[in-house]
Amino acid sequence: MTEEIIIAGFGGQGVLSMGKILAYSGVMQDKEVSWMPSYGPEMRGGTANVSVIISDERISSPIINQFDTAIILNQQSLDKFEASVKPGGLLIYDPNGITHEPTRKDINIYKIAATAKAQELGISKVFNMVVLGGFLKLKPIVDKQYIHEGLEHSLPQRHWNLIPQNEEAIEIGKGLIECVQKL
Amino acid sequence: MARELKLMKGNEAIARAMIASGTDGYFGYPITPQSEVMETLMAEKPWETTGMVVLQAESEVASINMVYGGAATGKKVATSSSSPGISLMQEGLTYLAGAEIPCLVVNVMRGGPGLGTIQPSQSDYFQSVKGGGHGDYQLYTLAPASVQEMYDFVFDAWDIAFKYRNPVLILSDGAIGQCMEKLYTRDNVARWTEEERRANAPWGTWGKPATRPHNIITSLELDSARQEVFNLKLQKKYDEMKEKEVRYEALNCEDADYIIVAYGSSSRIAMKAMQMAREKGIKVGLFRLITLFPFPTKQLADIAKKVKGILCVEMSAGQMIEDVKLATQCGVKTEHFGRFGGIIPTPGEVLEALENKIIK
Numbered sequence: 001m002t003e004e005i006i007i008a009g010f011g012g013q014g015v016l017s018m019g020k021i022l023a024y025s026g027v028m029q030d031k032e033v034s035w036m037p038s039y040g041p042e043m044r045g046g047t048a049n050v051s052v053i054i055s056d057e058r059i060s061s062p063i064i065n066q067f068d069t070a071i072i073l074n075q076q077s078l079d080k081f082e083a084s085v086k087p088g089g090l091l092i093y094d095p096n097g098i099t100h101e102p103t104r105k106d107i108n109i110y111k112i113a114a115t116a117k118a119q120e121l122g123i124s125k126v127f128n129m130v131v132l133g134g135f136l137k138l139k140p141i142v143d144k145q146y147i148h149e150g151l152e153h154s155l156p157q158r159h160w161n162l163i164p165q166n167e168e169a170i171e172i173g174k175g176l177i178e179c180v181q182k183l
Numbered sequence: 184m185a186r187e188l189k190l191m192k193g194n195e196a197i198a199r200a201m202i203a204s205g206t207d208g209y210f211g212y213p214i215t216p217q218s219e220v221m222e223t224l225m226a227e228k229p230w231e232t233t234g235m236v237v238l239q240a241e242s243e244v245a246s247i248n249m250v251y252g253g254a255a256t257g258k259k260v261a262t263s264s265s266s267p268g269i270s271l272m273q274e275g276l277t278y279l280a281g282a283e284i285p286c287l288v289v290n291v292m293r294g295g296p297g298l299g300t301i302q303p304s305q306s307d308y309f310q311s312v313k314g315g316g317h318g319d320y321q322l323y324t325l326a327p328a329s330v331q332e333m334y335d336f337v338f339d340a341w342d343i344a345f346k347y348r349n350p351v352l353i354l355s356d357g358a359i360g361q362c363m364e365k366l367y368t369r370d371n372v373a374r375w376t377e378e379e380r381r382a383n384a385p386w387g388t389w390g391k392p393a394t395r396p397h398n399i400i401t402s403l404e405l406d407s408a409r410q411e412v413f414n415l416k417l418q419k420k421y422d423e424m425k426e427k428e429v430r431y432e433a434l435n436c437e438d439a440d441y442i443i444v445a446y447g448s449s450s451r452i453a454m455k456a457m458q459m460a461r462e463k464g465i466k467v468g469l470f471r472l473i474t475l476f477p478f479p480t481k482q483l484a485d486i487a488k489k490v491k492g493i494l495c496v497e498m499s500a501g502q503m504i505e506d507v508k509l510a511t512q513c514g515v516k517t518e519h520f521g522r523f524g525g526i527i528p529t530p531g532e533v534l535e536a537l538e539n540k541i542i543k
Contacts, residue, residue, distance in 0.1 A: 020190070020363065027190045027365050035190070035363035060454035062362045065529040153190065 001056050003141050004064050006081055008049035009073025009094075014128030017154065018071075019050035021166075022132060025142040025150030026054040034062035047076050054141055071135055075099060088183060092135055102180075109181040110138060117176055118169075126162075126169035133173020187368045193333040193359040196366055197263060197289055198223035200337035201235070205372040206287075207258035208236040210249035212268060215301040216357035217291035220263045233374050243268040247275030247288075254279070254286040255400040257384025259341055259375070263289035265357070266307050267298055270315070276350060277316025280417075281402025283386075285344030287337065288322070289353045291360040294525035302525025303357030305447060308502035311354050312476040319414055321421045322352040323428065324475040326446040330364035332473075338369065343428060345383055347420055354475060356498065358448035358527060421477070429482065430473035435461070436486050439468030441541055443533070444483065444507050445496040446472040449521075453496045455530035460537065467537065472503070480510040487511040492541035495519045496533055498526075516541060 005022070009015045019035050026033040036051045051067070053059050070085045072078045072093040078100070085091050087106045096115035112134035118127040136142070142150070147170065151163045191199070198220045201209060211221045221239060229235035236253075240246040246262045253260035264272065269290045279286055292307050294300035307315075311324050323343050325336045333355060340351040381389060388398050404410040435457060436442055445453040450471040460467040468490070470483055487493060493515055495504040501519035508517055520536035522528045 023363060024190045027188060033190065033363075033365055036358070037361060059364075059451075060458060061452040061456075061530050062364070063358060063448070063452055063527050063529070064455070065531065 001054075001141065002059075003054045003069065003139065004067050005052045005054075005069045005071065006049060006067045006084065007052065007071040007073075008047065008077030008081055011046060011048040013048070013073050015048045015073065016050050018128040018132050019052045021129075021147070021150050021154045022142070023052050023054070023150075024153045025146045028149040028153070029142050029146040031055060031142070032057060032059050034059050036062040047074070047080075049077065049081075069135065069139065071131060073131070078102060090138060092131070092138070092177070094131065105181075106183070107181075108183055110134070110177050111180050112173060112177045114173060114176065117172065121172070123165065123169060126166050129166045129169035130173040130176065133170035134177035135173075136170065137174040137177050186370060189366050189368060190363050191330060191366055192219055192361060192363050193327070193330045193355060194219035194291065194361070195223045196330045196334040197337060197353070198227070199368065200334040201261055201287075202227060202229045202233060203369055203371045204338045204341055205233070205259060205374040206235055206261055206337075206341075207374055208238075208253045208260040209262065210238050210240050210246040210253070210260070211262050211264065212240050212243050212246050214265045214268045216293055216303070216360050217263050217265045217289070219360070220289065220291075233371070235374065243271035244275070247272040247279075250286050250288075251275055251279055251282070251284060254284045255282070255387065256389050257380045257387025259285075259287070261287035261289070263291065265291050265293045266295050266304070267293075269307065269310070273310070273316040276322065277314070277318050277320055278402045279350045280316075280320035280322065281318060282400050283348040283417075284350065284400065285341075285348055285384075286350050287340045287344060287353065288350060289355065292354065292356040294523065300525035301357070303448060303527055304498045304523070304525055305356055305449060305521075306499040306502065306523070307354065308475065308497065308499060311352055312478070312506070320417065321424075321476050322350050323347065323424060323477075324352045324354050325430075326354050326472055326475050327359060328447055328450045328471060330359065330362065330366050333359060334366055334368070338372070347424060348386065349420065354447070356448050357525070425477040425480075428474065429477045429479045431479040431482055432469075432471040432473060433482070433486060434469040434471070435466075436468035436470060438466055439486075439490055440466040441492045441494070441537060442468040442470050442486060442490050443494045443496055443537065444470045444472065444503070446475060446503070448527070449496045449498055452528055452530050453533055456533035456537065459530060459534050465542065475503070478506045478510065480506075483507065483510045484512070487515050490515060492516040493518075494533070494537045494541050496528065496536075497521045498528070499523070
């Protein structure tokens with residue numbers, strides 16, 4: 001099993017930390033992982049993205065340009081990464097702020113209204129975990145117990161009291177994701 | 184800290200390895216993409232645990248000279264920077280090499296020339312192995328290709344530095360520095376006690392006992408005849424490194440028709456390109472340099488005899504390729520492929536270059 005993922009959105013949406021929690025969960029489940037952020041001036045208030053690879057084998061390149069899954073959280077990222085999803089792959093997007101829907105016919109497309117739901121529930125801080133939940137519903141590549149351990153390792157101990165809220169958000173995401181196009 | 188499984192950035196791994204390997208001091212100046220080295224050290228506060236000194240100097244020039252001063256006493260002293268900062272350190276590096284002072288310098292390369300970009304690059308190969316400073320000197324140069332190697336090579340660096348009384352350079356780049364991967368940490372090695380330091384660095388300026396003459400640390404010798412003798416001694420040391428300390432990894436080279444030669448993050452991209460080529464039925468191998476100096480000349484030459492072509496992949500205009508061609512005596516078709524200025528080539532681009540420049 002090798003899953004190559006891009007998570008992309010605005011800086012501040014928790015893109016990098018979502019990737020880190022996913023990657024750390026993979027580590028806890030004894031998978032090989034890599035987490036490669038875009039870094040540099042574009043992160044300051046602009047777009048942010050991270051490539052995460054989780055695999056049973058030694059990972060060759062942490063830098064990739066074709067993805068099994070793209071998790072897209074804004075229009076710029078959709079424009080940039082829709083074409084990078086491998087044929088037959090998966091695209092998940094949050095419709096918040098999306099003006100041009102994805103058009104590919106050869107990939108699976110799901111949407112998750114995580115921004116709206118998180119605002120409605122007053123849990124905007126764990127918005128990214130709602131999105132992660134949606135992804136894990138479709139691709140359960142790491143088990144629930146390891147997600148818990150991944151959260152423990154990713155968050156400083158003083159924030160461990162927030163872990164249950166993060167886990168609830170993941171569960172909410174699992175129920176929220178909806179199919180747009182299935183091959 | 185005992186052996187633990189962690190997820191961390193390459194830069195953080197460097198910092199944690201410095202603490203865990205019993206490093207006595209770190210002097211540095213912040214620069215992207217390696218700032219996490221000092222950030223981690225400052226957050227970990229090793230001065231409260233191991234007694235390691237961590238200091239932000241006023242400049243890179245100051246950092247490298249603080250390294251000179253600290254390391255001259257036989258302590259394990261390190262610095263890190265990125266390309267423009269390493270350029271500022273070149274005078275210090277040639278003095279360190281000339282004074283035969285063991286130390287560790289980490290370069291997390293970014294795009295150049297000049298201030299360039301803050302994105303990954305590998306265009307400091309010449310500077311690293313052909314002498315960025317003046318005079319006939321070499322840095323033992325290690326090129327990590329993973330976060331685990333960023334960590335492990337710090338330990339290896341101390342062994343080599345003190346064995347040969349020579350500065351060691353870890354030549355990494357922004358991609359490996361910023362990437363997070365799985366890492367097994369090691370048990371902490373205690374910092375040397377005063378007695379251990381005196382035993383391990385009998386040449387150090389740690390105080391003169393009545394039993395021996397003064398230890399003098401200098402790179403100055405006004406007598407040319409004596410300077411030549413010293414130069415010959417240095418060359419002998421470098422020859423011994425070439426003989427005993429070469430490191431490389433050969434993947435799928437046994438049956439390969441073509442090989443890719445690369446180091447650092449380029450070797451990871453090349454590994455993926457190799458897998459893609461093999462899926463297409465093209466027998467490609469990967470020769471990954473681990474030491475850039477000493478260069479695995481003989482090992483590469485042996486493999487090159489059996490292949491039809493070599494693609495050198497480096498995020499530069501083509502620097503390493505010169506040593507590849509020297510190693511193989513230009514006996515096989517050899518081309519360079521690279522991107523510049525912080526652009527990282529994709530595995531697809533590498534495969535395309537292999538097909539167009541070598542196989543075609």
